[in-house]
Amino acid sequence: MLLGFPLLSLAIWIPILAGVLVLATGPDRNAPAARLIALAGSVLGFVVTLPLYARFDPLASGFQFEELAPWIESFNVNYHLGIDGVSLLLILLNSFTTVLVVLAGWEVIRTRIAQYLAAFLFLSGFMNGVFSALDALLFYVFFEATLIPMFIIIGVWGGPNRVYAAVKFFLYTLMGSLLLLVALIYLYNVSDGSFSLLDYYQLPLPLTAQILIFIAFFMSFAVKVPMWPLHTWLPDAHVEAPTGGSVVLAAIMLKLGAYGFIRLSLPIVPDASHALAGVVIALSLIAVVYIGLVALVQADMKKLIAYSSISHMGFVTLGIFIFNAHGMEGAVIQMISHGFISGALFLCVGVLYDRVHSRMIADYGGVVNTMPVFAALFMLFAMANSGLPGTSGFVGEFMVIVGAVKVNFWYAAAAATTLVFGAAYTLWMYKRVIFGAVANRHVAALSDLGAREFLVLGLLALAVLVMGVWPNPFAEVLHASVNDLLNHVTQSKLP
């Protein structure tokens, strides 16, 4: 701990506090103040997470930076925080992304600015809470709390069909979460009144109970990832969400599901995880192939990127459920990389949308003629999305594929089809939007990136390249944690 500061609490509460302050600025005439406070809060929130990386001991197993305080003593609920390498990377990604979305919404949002920015800050704090909670109820509270700001973001600042999308998003995810709560209450009972995840890790459970718990967890997490066939809320949510909402949704919120598998499913019910791994792998591969083909035919850029997200998240769940180090580390790396790339792609669409007010591929063509700098950055992200080596997009996919081939040759072969599908849908879209002669007067009137847009996309471009050329600093912090996790998975917990 740095100078005795509870860093994890800071990472959670600084954004939330900043959010409260932003709200306090009130009406839109105070927007400049709201923006500044939001930026300061998000930057500070990111800065306090940096010592987490610097002081993280990559060789130690177990959880670090633990904080423990009683919360609801009568139910033995504790404010128990702690992180391993997986949480660490996700917290860093989340806090980094928050800075970007605050910047991205700077001038674009014109109504209820303070509320908009506050929603993102709250969301950021809640998600850091999910990633660091070691108490099941605390985890659940944060997990559910994230729904509210996102529901509001889509429902208030969204597109014309925002109410349908927001309700669909809310009900879909809530349905799963309720089963999660039931499973946690069951675990509370069988563990003699403990909500500690660490206690659950040691808890013997019969196979039937494990399978039921797994299914309850799965309903909650698979919706979030989202896994086929529980994915149809995502394209709608993305299409209606404002740019910042899409960025956070794709970059961070989807990871809550995958994180749930890693933090809860695998170590708490390892035998059920093994028993049902085949199903999860099959669904993951369907996501890669089926969704890849569906992405190909989308006419709406945001929908296309949403489907691309589902397809890429298929690699994450595949990597988790093949139970080896390459796959697991690949899955986490893929999560981080996907956070950069999908965030960047949604920002790119946002840049176009802000100017032309259309997300339709057919409304563009020849954008490179008027926005060359934008086209170059968009090209980088498109290639990263196609998994080009040297960008972050390759690293996770490569590791999951080399992990999968150890389990079954055909898993790897099916996953590797993304080399073709991913390139096909991404570059075909890119071709139709960016290349060609100037298609219409809207495209002719486009102005290239402004300084703020360039800063946001430039930072992401840097992240994508650094992670692609030198992923080791990201993987380094994972080894001990993944090792722990694989140990949990290999030890049967049948009584």
Next chain:
Amino acid sequence: MQLLYLVIPLAPLAGAIIAGLFGWAIGRRGAHRVTIVGMVISTLASAVVFLDVLDGATDNVSVYTWLASGNTRFEVGFLIDRLSALMMLVVSFVSLMVHVYTIGYMADDPGYQRFFSYISLFTFFMLVLVASNNFLQLFFGWEGVGLMSYLLIGFWYTRPTAIYAQLKAFLANRVGDFGFLVGIAVILMYFGTLDYVAVFANARSLAGNTIEVLPGATWSLMTVICILLFMGAMGKSAQFPLHVWLPDSMEGPTPISALIHAATMVTAGIFMVARMSPLYELSETALSVVMVIGAITGLFMALVAIVQNDIKRVVAYSTLSQLGYMTVALGASAYAAGIFHLVTHAFFKALLFLGAGSVIIALHHEQDMRRMGGLRKHMPITYWTTLIGAVASVGIPGFAGFFSKDAIIEAVHLSRLPGAGIAYFALASTVFVTALYTFRLLFMTFHGAERFHGPGKGAHGEHGHAPHESPAVVTVPLVLLAIPSILAGYGIGPVLFGGYFGDSIVVAPGHDVLAQMGRDFHGVIAMMEHAVATLPFWFALAGIATAWYLYLRRPDLPDAIKERAGLLYTVLERKYGFDEAYQWLFGDGAVRFGTGLWKGGDVAVIDGVFVDGSARAVAWFAAVIRFLQSGFIYHYAFAMIIGILVLLTMIFVT
């Protein structure tokens, strides 16, 4: 010396970054200067390394750990040996020539700085590819050159045909890379490392392993690995049936066609297989597959070249055919011959492309040979250098192509692997076809009547001056490439039979056709004398004679033949229908299939039945509840009485 290895790829990278990001600041001259300085440094460093390697030095160095995971460390590093040093020298030299040539060719282009940045960046990736000491970095370079090929084919991004061609090229390559990546994954699984040296050292001990690819179908591990890797080579080196992208890649500017789509990138697949010779030698099945694929490409692509009228497309199909030769050499275990042909081909094919480009600029971007002719008088340097390229390509004794091509034909003749008979027949016939289309190009362009007057893009009649020779930045590279197009062949003795490649290429004793040939090799003069008595030589002469007769003596005949051989001509002109079939099957097919999944799966079933269906179920349930919740006291009272009665009944009955 190790610092020098780093300088070789990083100098072009630095040039590319400066020209790319700061091209607006340093201007056109700044952009070509900085990239050319980078290339000169790289070429000189490659030459130093090459000389060092000739003295017997080899080096395997790691630069940094890219990633460590599980028990595997993925390193970035260089393996400098006879093979990689030769490749580095060829790549950097040809690239330097192309950089210089580009100053002239792209002089009027608004994307000047961007172009220099791209070709330097391409050179960086290509050098990383050839100098790599492991499979992962090989794949990095491999995809990197693919990216640059994509960007350069679509360099003129407002042209619909160019942006179609670039996408097609990238996706066709990705199909091959799919196999390549799975192959790398299989290697990692069995060998536990991706380092060349470690993999090759253990290859023999793992050769007995088998993989059950399908239930009941068990294949040897090496066959699986080698065929998967070869899929990558089929994409990058445009072998049948993944060849479709290369002719379309001619949409890119001509310097690119010379550098990427003739001399360097497309030979990456050939280089890769030669590099993996310790693996390929352990699978005769894979070698046969390689040989047959190469033979098909060699013959059938050459035939297409005869009917093309676009000067660049003729050269493109010629490249496909020559790549087929190299592939056959690999399949016959004559790796050294394949690499040797790669080197000579790099010179004479780059020369042919740049010569074609010189003609194209002289005629103001006219590419149709039917509107050329008689340019010999106007462009003497271009004519003579192109002629050298042509005879080298046809394989006339004394020129570079002769030695390398003759060695391949001889090697495949001696090979006893299944498929060698067909391959020999195909390659020998291809000699005739090669001579025919090459001299057709030469005669239609430089000899005969001047057809560039009159309307059309080349319309020289209109502005009243004859086409003139290109500037020195164009002709000097032509001359500099013409020299090795003659001389490079004389290295055949040491390279093929003198053990030049040493340990960098491994050949199983039973496959060693080159050793057999080496016993009968008595110097280049004897080889040339001997060639006069063999079939390929006479085939080549016959091809040239046919071309002369058809295109100079009786220029009316080709059209008559076209009329007569209608079906055959159509088949060739439509390139056997691959483009249409692929577009229908994979392009439109994927769209149809994707639409079906989307509309049928996502929209109709998942959303329609389950999501909205459950919403409807809830709505129905709510309607029932709403009906009950009527708000009238007597309804509730009535319901309560019924409820009490039911409860009482239950209590008393039980």
